[in-house]
Amino acid sequence: xxxxxxxxxxxxxxxxxxxxxxxxxxxxxxxxxISKSNGDSEICNWGDDNLYPLNFENKLKRSxxxxxxxxxxxxxxxxxxFSLYRETEEGTTDDYISVPFFKYPAxxxxxxxxxxxxxxxxxxxxxxxxxxxxxxxxxxxxxQEIISIKRQPTAWCRFEVPNEKTGLIENVIxxxxxxSRKKENDVKLPLFSQMFSVEEIKEYCKRKRITNFCIxxxxxxxxxxxxxxxxxxSSFKNGWMDVVLAIxxxxxxxxxNQLNFKYLIHIADDYFTHRYGADVWKEMEPxxxxxxxxxxxxxxxxxxxxxxxxxxxxxxxxxxxxxxxxNEPIKGVQIETIKQDQxxxxxxxxxxxxxxxxxxxxxxxxxxxxxxxPGGKNLSGSGSDKxxxxxxxxxxxxxxxxxxxxxxxxxxxxNGWDQNLIxxxxxxxxxxxxxxxxxxxxxxx
Numbered sequence: 001x002x003x004x005x006x007x008x009x010x011x012x013x014x015x016x017x018x019x020x021x022x023x024x025x026x027x028x029x030x031x032x033x034i035s036k037s038n039g040d041s042e043i044c045n046w047g048d049d050n051l052y053p054l055n056f057e058n059k060l061k062r063s064x065x066x067x068x069x070x071x072x073x074x075x076x077x078x079x080x081x082f083s084l085y086r087e088t089e090e091g092t093t094d095d096y097i098s099v100p101f102f103k104y105p106a107x108x109x110x111x112x113x114x115x116x117x118x119x120x121x122x123x124x125x126x127x128x129x130x131x132x133x134x135x136x137x138x139x140x141x142x143x144q145e146i147i148s149i150k151r152q153p154t155a156w157c158r159f160e161v162p163n164e165k166t167g168l169i170e171n172v173i174x175x176x177x178x179x180s181r182k183k184e185n186d187v188k189l190p191l192f193s194q195m196f197s198v199e200e201i202k203e204y205c206k207r208k209r210i211t212n213f214c215i216x217x218x219x220x221x222x223x224x225x226x227x228x229x230x231x232x233x234s235s236f237k238n239g240w241m242d243v244v245l246a247i248x249x250x251x252x253x254x255x256x257n258q259l260n261f262k263y264l265i266h267i268a269d270d271y272f273t274h275r276y277g278a279d280v281w282k283e284m285e286p287x288x289x290x291x292x293x294x295x296x297x298x299x300x301x302x303x304x305x306x307x308x309x310x311x312x313x314x315x316x317x318x319x320x321x322x323x324x325x326x327n328e329p330i331k332g333v334q335i336e337t338i339k340q341d342q343x344x345x346x347x348x349x350x351x352x353x354x355x356x357x358x359x360x361x362x363x364x365x366x367x368x369x370x371x372x373x374p375g376g377k378n379l380s381g382s383g384s385d386k387x388x389x390x391x392x393x394x395x396x397x398x399x400x401x402x403x404x405x406x407x408x409x410x411x412x413x414x415n416g417w418d419q420n421l422i423x424x425x426x427x428x429x430x431x432x433x434x435x436x437x438x439x440x441x442x443x444x445x
Contacts, residue, residue: 029138029150029212030174030187043158043173044226050178052227053130053155059236062245065355066235069364073128074121076393077400079427081117082408087420099421107417114149120404120425123217126154127404131228132218134172135407136189143206146414149407152214159226160188169226172214189214194406198413215410217403232361235354244354247347265300266334267293300333363396365389394427401425 046052060066084107085096101108126133134157138148152174160171174187190213192201205213219228235241272292273281281289359366367385401424408423 029136029148030152030189042161044161044169046158046227050158054179056233056236057155059241059245063241063358065244065358065369066241068369069232069359069362070128072364072368072393073362074125076390076427077124077128077397077404077425078121079425081425082111082120083424083426085422085424086418087422096422096424104418104421106415107421110411110415119149119151120407122151122153123407124404126151127217127400129230130154131230132216133404134214134216136212136214137410138212139205139210141211143202143209143211146411149411157216159191172216191216194218194403198410202414215407217406219403232358232363234361235358240354240357244351244358247351247354250347262337264336265297266331266336267296268331268333271333296333300335363393365393368393391429394429397425397427 043050047055049055060070084099084101084104086099088094088097101111123133123135133154134152136150136152137146138150139145140147152172153176156174156176156178158173158175158178159169160173162169169191171188172191174189175181175185177185190210192213192215194215194217201213204210221228223229272289276284276292284292356366359369365385368389405423405425411417412419412421
């Protein structure tokens with residue numbers, strides 16, 4: 001049920017996204033200017049500084065675990081790509097049957113024109129990363145058909161501040177550079193709620209001569225007012241991501257600044273008086289004595305280093321300490337091995353725990369990335385672990401598909417396509433070789 005707020009604003013229920021009717025000129029998708037500039041406009045800040053996507057990406061791209069987990073989310077959501085299905089009648093074995101595109105030439109041509117798989121791949125990437133994505137719809141001149149769709153990058157999009165009188169958000173503002181921005185480069189497009197029916201949107205677009213508009217595919221808001229709070233971003237906020245990113249930097253600093261010596265060589269002065277004679281050694285100039293010491297160290301180093309040193313022996317004389325009543329023996333040359341503490345794996349358990357804390361909110365089992373739960377018996381996961389983990393991950397997908405596949409339903413209803421047609425993202429169901437020689441089968445979620 002829609003409620004009329006004013007001549008050009010309608011609202012549905014408690015949804016804060018309004019249907020607005022502002023004239024949009026032209027018959028092509030909005031072109032976004034990419035530039036570096038300054039400026040300001042009335043937008044809802046995404047993050048304290050309105051740069052949440054930029055700050056998030058700066059951390060994300062440095063975490064291999066987060067990148068890998070996000071790819072698992074994206075690829076599992078996308079499955080084998082967008083496919084067309086028809087609902088079957090009651091009493092049949094399957095709920096849906098696959099329909100090839102050539103059965104519906106107009107649909108096939110539309111999908112090829114918009115490159116449906118590439119479009120959905122980018123939409124799903126935005127949705128899995130931010131839990132909302134923006135699709136721009138382009139209408140025919142008479143408004144009777146949607147002739148094209150285009151993904152507007154979520155990181156470029158901001159919601160306009162709500163109308164002061166109605167409290168409703170009327171437009172989405174798009175700019176490729178929010179860090180150093182110029183207001184004249186903003187692109188403002190009418191925004192329609194995904195909760196509106198196609199009939200309502202179609203009627204108002206015709207009345208107000210709207211030729212292109214946006215619909216945001218967005219998760220249900222809880223306590224948030226505008227932008228959804230992504231659950232798996234918790235590791236970026238609670239400090240685990242900072243811990244994980246700090247460990248490699250700390251390790252790198254340790255290795256760059258450690259003492260890269262393997263042996264500490266002690267040489268008694270009595271060794272040189274024994275070798276050269278006490279009188280000769282005393283008559284040598286200090287610089288000559290230092291040279292003799294350096295020659296000895298270099299000689300010993302050659303004996304100890306390299307593959308040729310394996311199995312060699314080093315002979316060192318003993319002397320009696322004539323200056324002590326104990327007459328204890330003194331080693332002429334003593335070699336001490338320096339322990340490399342940096343190679344003991346410090347903090348690696350912390351990194352493993354941190355990586356798990358990144359993946360758990362994602363719903364991604366670490367075994368899918370070749371890792372294991374810290375403290376578990378199997379550090380990489382067995383074949384059964386991976387198969388069951390992927391099955392559980394895919395079982396959660398229908399709730400996400402309900403959001404992203406609404407784009408197809410909007411086009412279907414607007415263009416008058418067969419109402420029995422639905423879109424699906426079939427997925428690969430891993431199985432055992434005794435059940436299927438390929439080790440996999442397709443499943444429709």
